[in-house]
Amino acid sequence: SAVISQKPSRDICQRGTSLTIQCQVDSQVTMMFWYRQQPGQSLTLIATANQGSEATYESGFVIDKFPISRPNLTFSTLTVSNMSPEDSSIYLCSVTTGTNIQYFGAGTRLSVL
Amino acid sequence: GQQLNQSPQSMFIQEGEDVSMNCTSSSIFNTWLWYKQDPGEGPVLLIALYKAGELTSNGRLTAQFGITRKDSFLNISASIPSDVGIYFCAGQVFNNDMRFGAGTRLTVKP
Numbered sequence: 001s002a003v004i005s006q007k008p009s010r011d012i013c014q015r016g017t018s019l020t021i022q023c024q025v026d027s028q029v030t031m032m033f034w035y036r037q038q039p040g041q042s043l044t045l046i047a048t049a050n051q052g053s054e055a056t057y058e059s060g061f062v063i064d065k066f067p068i069s070r071p072n073l074t075f076s077t078l079t080v081s082n083m084s085p086e087d088s089s090i091y092l093c094s095v096t097t098g099t100n101i102q103y104f105g106a107g108t109r110l111s112v113l
Numbered sequence: 114g115q116q117l118n119q120s121p122q123s124m125f126i127q128e129g130e131d132v133s134m135n136c137t138s139s140s141i142f143n144t145w146l147w148y149k150q151d152p153g154e155g156p157v158l159l160i161a162l163y164k165a166g167e168l169t170s171n172g173r174l175t176a177q178f179g180i181t182r183k184d185s186f187l188n189i190s191a192s193i194p195s196d197v198g199i200y201f202c203a204g205q206v207f208n209n210d211m212r213f214g215a216g217t218r219l220t221v222k223p
Contacts, residue, residue: 001158042201042213043156092155101146102203102211104155 002027004105006093012111013083020079021108023093028073030096034066037090037107046091049076083112116140119202119214126192127222134200134217135186142204145178145185150199150216159200160187192221 003026013019023032032049046066047055055068070076080087088111094102119136126132136145144163148156160171162178162185169176175188185204189196202214 004155006155042215045211094155099161100144100205101158101161103158104148106153107155109153 001103002029002095002097004093004095004103006105006108008108009106010109010111012113015084015112017083018079018081019083019110020077021091021093023076023078023095023105025074025095027097030098030100032070032076033094033096033102034068034076034078035092035094035104037092039089043092046078049078080110083110085112088112117202117204117212117214119217121217122215123218123220125220125222128192128194130192132189132192132196132219133186134202135184136202136204136214137184138204138212139183140204140206141182142206143182144205145176146203146205146211147174147176147185147187148201148203150201152198156201189219192219194221194223197221 005024007022034046035043036046037043045058046061047057049055049068049070051070065081067079090107090109092107093105096102117136117138146161147159149159150156160169160176165182166180167178173190177186199216199218201216203211205211
Protein backbone atom coordinates (compact mmCIF):
# COMPACT_ATOMS: atom_id res chain seq x y z
CA SER A 1 0.00 0.00 0.00
CA ALA A 2 0.95 3.71 0.08
CA VAL A 3 0.61 6.56 2.56
CA ILE A 4 -1.64 9.22 1.06
CA SER A 5 -1.91 12.74 2.48
CA GLN A 6 -4.72 15.05 1.44
CA LYS A 7 -4.88 18.75 2.19
CA PRO A 8 -6.95 20.45 3.38
CA SER A 9 -8.86 17.90 5.44
CA ARG A 10 -11.87 20.20 5.46
CA ASP A 11 -12.88 23.67 4.36
CA ILE A 12 -15.85 25.99 4.31
CA CYS A 13 -15.98 28.16 1.22
CA GLN A 14 -18.13 30.90 -0.24
CA ARG A 15 -20.01 30.31 -3.45
CA GLY A 16 -18.23 31.52 -6.55
CA THR A 17 -14.76 30.85 -5.15
CA SER A 18 -12.39 27.99 -6.00
CA LEU A 19 -10.57 25.49 -3.81
CA THR A 20 -7.51 23.45 -4.70
CA ILE A 21 -7.07 20.09 -2.98
CA GLN A 22 -3.66 18.45 -2.81
CA CYS A 23 -2.85 14.74 -2.78
CA GLN A 24 0.68 13.68 -1.85
CA VAL A 25 1.86 10.06 -1.86
CA ASP A 26 4.94 8.74 -0.08
CA SER A 27 6.06 6.66 -3.06
CA GLN A 28 5.76 6.70 -6.82
CA VAL A 29 2.45 5.24 -7.90
CA THR A 30 1.06 4.05 -11.19
CA MET A 31 -2.31 5.74 -11.23
CA MET A 32 -3.99 8.55 -9.30
CA PHE A 33 -7.74 9.16 -9.21
CA TRP A 34 -10.15 11.74 -7.85
CA TYR A 35 -13.57 10.80 -6.48
CA ARG A 36 -16.54 12.71 -5.14
CA GLN A 37 -18.71 11.37 -2.33
CA GLN A 38 -21.86 13.38 -1.83
CA PRO A 39 -23.48 13.31 1.62
CA GLY A 40 -24.71 9.84 2.46
CA GLN A 41 -23.79 8.54 -0.98
CA SER A 42 -21.27 6.23 -2.56
CA LEU A 43 -18.12 7.21 -4.43
CA THR A 44 -18.24 8.60 -7.95
CA LEU A 45 -15.12 8.81 -10.07
CA ILE A 46 -14.41 12.34 -11.32
CA ALA A 47 -11.26 11.69 -13.32
CA THR A 48 -8.01 9.84 -13.68
CA ALA A 49 -5.01 12.10 -13.15
CA ASN A 50 -2.44 11.35 -15.84
CA GLN A 51 1.19 12.25 -15.25
CA GLY A 52 2.41 14.71 -17.84
CA SER A 53 -0.85 14.94 -19.77
CA GLU A 54 -4.45 16.07 -19.40
CA ALA A 55 -6.67 14.17 -16.99
CA THR A 56 -9.28 11.72 -18.27
CA TYR A 57 -12.73 12.83 -17.10
CA GLU A 58 -15.78 10.67 -16.50
CA SER A 59 -19.14 11.47 -17.98
CA GLY A 60 -20.69 14.45 -16.23
CA PHE A 61 -17.41 16.02 -15.15
CA VAL A 62 -15.53 18.65 -17.15
CA ILE A 63 -12.08 20.17 -17.00
CA ASP A 64 -13.34 23.74 -16.62
CA LYS A 65 -15.13 22.82 -13.40
CA PHE A 66 -12.59 20.33 -12.02
CA PRO A 67 -9.12 21.13 -13.38
CA ILE A 68 -6.56 18.53 -12.34
CA SER A 69 -2.80 18.58 -12.34
CA ARG A 70 -0.31 15.75 -11.92
CA PRO A 71 3.19 17.11 -12.33
CA ASN A 72 4.95 13.94 -11.14
CA LEU A 73 4.35 10.38 -9.93
CA THR A 74 3.68 11.33 -6.28
CA PHE A 75 1.51 14.47 -6.40
CA SER A 76 -1.78 15.66 -7.84
CA THR A 77 -4.21 18.52 -7.30
CA LEU A 78 -7.93 18.85 -7.91
CA THR A 79 -9.51 22.30 -8.12
CA VAL A 80 -13.22 22.78 -7.56
CA SER A 81 -13.98 25.94 -9.52
CA ASN A 82 -16.73 28.53 -9.18
CA MET A 83 -18.25 26.60 -6.31
CA SER A 84 -21.94 26.35 -5.50
CA PRO A 85 -23.65 24.64 -2.53
CA GLU A 86 -24.19 21.57 -4.75
CA ASP A 87 -20.41 21.05 -4.69
CA SER A 88 -20.52 20.34 -0.96
CA SER A 89 -19.07 16.83 -0.76
CA ILE A 90 -16.14 14.76 0.32
CA TYR A 91 -13.41 14.71 -2.32
CA LEU A 92 -11.13 11.69 -2.22
CA CYS A 93 -7.81 10.94 -3.84
CA SER A 94 -6.89 7.33 -4.55
CA VAL A 95 -3.81 5.65 -5.98
CA THR A 96 -2.87 2.28 -7.35
CA THR A 97 0.40 0.49 -6.86
CA GLY A 98 1.63 -2.56 -8.71
CA THR A 99 -1.41 -4.66 -7.76
CA ASN A 100 -3.91 -2.19 -9.29
CA ILE A 101 -5.77 -2.09 -5.98
CA GLN A 102 -6.93 1.43 -5.14
CA TYR A 103 -5.95 2.97 -1.80
CA PHE A 104 -7.63 6.13 -0.56
CA GLY A 105 -6.65 9.26 1.25
CA ALA A 106 -8.69 10.49 4.21
CA GLY A 107 -10.61 12.91 2.01
CA THR A 108 -11.37 16.64 1.96
CA ARG A 109 -14.70 17.67 3.43
CA LEU A 110 -15.96 20.68 1.54
CA SER A 111 -18.91 22.83 2.55
CA VAL A 112 -20.00 25.63 0.23
CA LEU A 113 -22.17 28.38 1.69
CA GLY B 114 -22.01 1.25 -17.21
CA GLN B 115 -21.88 -1.54 -14.71
CA GLN B 116 -24.23 -1.08 -11.76
CA LEU B 117 -23.64 -2.69 -8.39
CA ASN B 118 -26.61 -3.46 -6.15
CA GLN B 119 -25.49 -3.64 -2.54
CA SER B 120 -27.73 -4.83 0.26
CA PRO B 121 -28.81 -4.30 2.86
CA GLN B 122 -28.65 -0.52 2.90
CA SER B 123 -28.31 -0.49 6.68
CA MET B 124 -28.12 -2.93 9.56
CA PHE B 125 -28.67 -2.54 13.28
CA ILE B 126 -27.29 -5.49 15.21
CA GLN B 127 -26.35 -6.49 18.71
CA GLU B 128 -22.71 -6.91 19.67
CA GLY B 129 -21.67 -10.51 19.15
CA GLU B 130 -24.02 -11.16 16.24
CA ASP B 131 -22.84 -12.16 12.79
CA VAL B 132 -23.38 -9.88 9.79
CA SER B 133 -23.78 -10.62 6.12
CA MET B 134 -23.97 -8.21 3.20
CA ASN B 135 -23.73 -8.72 -0.52
CA CYS B 136 -23.34 -7.11 -3.90
CA THR B 137 -24.78 -8.21 -7.20
CA SER B 138 -24.40 -6.98 -10.73
CA SER B 139 -25.68 -7.77 -14.19
CA SER B 140 -22.09 -7.44 -15.41
CA ILE B 141 -19.02 -9.59 -14.90
CA PHE B 142 -16.10 -8.29 -12.85
CA ASN B 143 -12.50 -9.50 -12.74
CA THR B 144 -11.89 -8.29 -9.20
CA TRP B 145 -14.17 -7.74 -6.23
CA LEU B 146 -13.10 -5.58 -3.31
CA TRP B 147 -14.60 -4.71 0.06
CA TYR B 148 -13.82 -1.41 1.79
CA LYS B 149 -14.82 0.05 5.14
CA GLN B 150 -15.25 3.77 5.72
CA ASP B 151 -15.19 5.19 9.23
CA PRO B 152 -16.63 8.65 9.92
CA GLY B 153 -14.24 11.35 8.77
CA GLU B 154 -11.98 8.93 6.95
CA GLY B 155 -11.47 7.55 3.48
CA PRO B 156 -12.35 3.96 2.56
CA VAL B 157 -9.91 1.35 3.81
CA LEU B 158 -9.43 -1.90 1.92
CA LEU B 159 -10.59 -4.97 3.84
CA ILE B 160 -10.43 -7.81 1.34
CA ALA B 161 -9.58 -8.18 -2.35
CA LEU B 162 -10.83 -11.16 -4.41
CA TYR B 163 -9.33 -12.09 -7.75
CA LYS B 164 -10.83 -15.42 -8.86
CA ALA B 165 -14.34 -16.74 -9.27
CA GLY B 166 -15.23 -18.94 -6.31
CA GLU B 167 -12.41 -17.53 -4.17
CA LEU B 168 -13.14 -17.43 -0.45
CA THR B 169 -10.84 -15.20 1.60
CA SER B 170 -10.70 -14.38 5.30
CA ASN B 171 -9.20 -11.45 7.18
CA GLY B 172 -9.66 -12.03 10.90
CA ARG B 173 -13.40 -12.06 11.60
CA LEU B 174 -14.16 -11.05 8.02
CA THR B 175 -14.83 -13.51 5.23
CA ALA B 176 -15.62 -12.62 1.62
CA GLN B 177 -16.34 -14.65 -1.47
CA PHE B 178 -16.10 -13.95 -5.19
CA GLY B 179 -19.24 -15.43 -6.74
CA ILE B 180 -18.83 -18.28 -9.18
CA THR B 181 -20.67 -16.33 -11.89
CA ARG B 182 -18.32 -13.33 -11.30
CA LYS B 183 -21.42 -11.17 -10.90
CA ASP B 184 -21.67 -11.15 -7.12
CA SER B 185 -19.79 -11.13 -3.84
CA PHE B 186 -20.62 -11.31 -0.17
CA LEU B 187 -18.94 -10.17 3.02
CA ASN B 188 -19.53 -11.79 6.39
CA ILE B 189 -18.46 -10.40 9.75
CA SER B 190 -18.53 -12.82 12.65
CA ALA B 191 -18.98 -11.95 16.32
CA SER B 192 -19.41 -8.22 15.70
CA ILE B 193 -17.85 -5.68 18.05
CA PRO B 194 -18.55 -1.94 18.46
CA SER B 195 -15.57 -0.91 16.31
CA ASP B 196 -17.17 -2.68 13.34
CA VAL B 197 -19.46 0.33 13.06
CA GLY B 198 -19.07 2.11 9.74
CA ILE B 199 -20.05 2.00 6.10
CA TYR B 200 -19.01 -1.02 4.06
CA PHE B 201 -18.64 -0.65 0.30
CA CYS B 202 -18.25 -3.34 -2.29
CA ALA B 203 -16.38 -2.47 -5.47
CA GLY B 204 -16.08 -4.34 -8.73
CA GLN B 205 -13.24 -3.86 -11.16
CA VAL B 206 -13.04 -4.88 -14.79
CA PHE B 207 -9.90 -3.15 -16.02
CA ASN B 208 -7.25 -1.16 -14.22
CA ASN B 209 -9.09 2.13 -14.09
CA ASP B 210 -12.67 0.97 -14.13
CA MET B 211 -13.84 0.41 -10.57
CA ARG B 212 -17.51 0.71 -9.61
CA PHE B 213 -18.78 1.07 -6.05
CA GLY B 214 -21.92 -0.18 -4.41
CA ALA B 215 -24.11 2.24 -2.50
CA GLY B 216 -22.77 1.02 0.84
CA THR B 217 -24.11 -0.81 3.88
CA ARG B 218 -24.25 1.28 7.05
CA LEU B 219 -23.60 -0.95 10.05
CA THR B 220 -24.57 -0.02 13.60
CA VAL B 221 -23.53 -2.30 16.46
CA LYS B 222 -25.31 -1.94 19.78
CA PRO B 223 -23.23 -2.89 22.83
